Amino acid sequence: MTDQYQKQLSPVSLEDEEENTSQESLLEVSIAKLQKKRQTKRRIPLVIAAITCVIVAGVLGFIAGSVSHSARPLQDDIVFAGLGLDRRLSLGHKSNWSTSEVNSVYLQAPGPEVDAAWNELSLEDFEMTTITGEQARALGRDVSLLSKVPEDWGLGPDRYFAQIHVFHLIHCLDEVRKYIHYDHYHLEQFGRTPTPEFVNHKNHCLHMLLENLMCQSSSDVITHNWRKTYHVPLADFDPPRQCRNFDALRTWGKEHAIPDYRSKWASLEVPSDAVVLPAPTPRLY
Numbered sequence: 001m002t003d004q005y006q007k008q009l010s011p012v013s014l015e016d017e018e019e020n021t022s023q024e025s026l027l028e029v030s031i032a033k034l035q036k037k038r039q040t041k042r043r044i045p046l047v048i049a050a051i052t053c054v055i056v057a058g059v060l061g062f063i064a065g066s067v068s069h070s071a072r073p074l075q076d077d078i079v080f081a082g083l084g085l086d087r088r089l090s091l092g093h094k095s096n097w098s099t100s101e102v103n104s105v106y107l108q109a110p111g112p113e114v115d116a117a118w119n120e121l122s123l124e125d126f127e128m129t130t131i132t133g134e135q136a137r138a139l140g141r142d143v144s145l146l147s148k149v150p151e152d153w154g155l156g157p158d159r160y161f162a163q164i165h166v167f168h169l170i171h172c173l174d175e176v177r178k179y180i181h182y183d184h185y186h187l188e189q190f191g192r193t194p195t196p197e198f199v200n201h202k203n204h205c206l207h208m209l210l211e212n213l214m215c216q217s218s219s220d221v222i223t224h225n226w227r228k229t230y231h232v233p234l235a236d237f238d239p240p241r242q243c244r245n246f247d248a249l250r251t252w253g254k255e256h257a258i259p260d261y262r263s264k265w266a267s268l269e270v271p272s273d274a275v276v277l278p279a280p281t282p283r284l285y
Helices: 003-009 014-071 075-082 112-121 133-138 165-180 196-216 246-255 261-265
Strands: 091-093 129-131 160-162 242-244
Touching: 112 165, 133 160, 165 196, 165 246, 242 246
Parallel strands: none
Antiparallel strands: 091 242, 129 160
């Protein structure tokens, strides 16, 4: 059989095979590209929908937060604005904790200088101030239940007794300090068996401090360092933080305190139209 005859009988020549293989490869690549493009097209609406959901959720969250804030503003905002404090000047970086524990007057042994320093911190004798009925309502208080300042005190017809909480908390911390030094402050008056009222007052102070710490729930992060003479990492309890300007708040408190309120406090009488609430349990003092 001649070569020419064999070539005529062969269904596909070698060249034809190579050409067909090449065409099949191109076809496979084209189909793969088409499928990928279709998959991409199908994904695009899903991606757009997901992005849209995120944007809508963010906008709704922002609106809800704005409504919530305007409907129930933060107490800080009410206090600073309502009482005439400039909140922009109320923040400072660690301005009040530069003194070390070793040199702090507040941690020294009991004495007149230490007592005077604590009294200055807690605004002892200056802690009572007043707010108006409008300010009380802005704080969410029922004015009908509040103790009103008698008009003969000369402060006006629409004044209610109030305190800034931080000064009460410092007073409570001072009470704990004095209990640590019981022999110096209390032994002569109470001996070794203090009265139930005395114990209740100290427990009240502990509860106030615990409640406030849990309420504020500081999220400052404490890191650790290697220190000389220590065999384990030592916590850095003085992290960078933003603090209120305590000195400015204390100055405001002094300027707006009820003058000589203690001399009038004991002579207060319950008004005939006052709402008298049940006594606390246990009795505080």
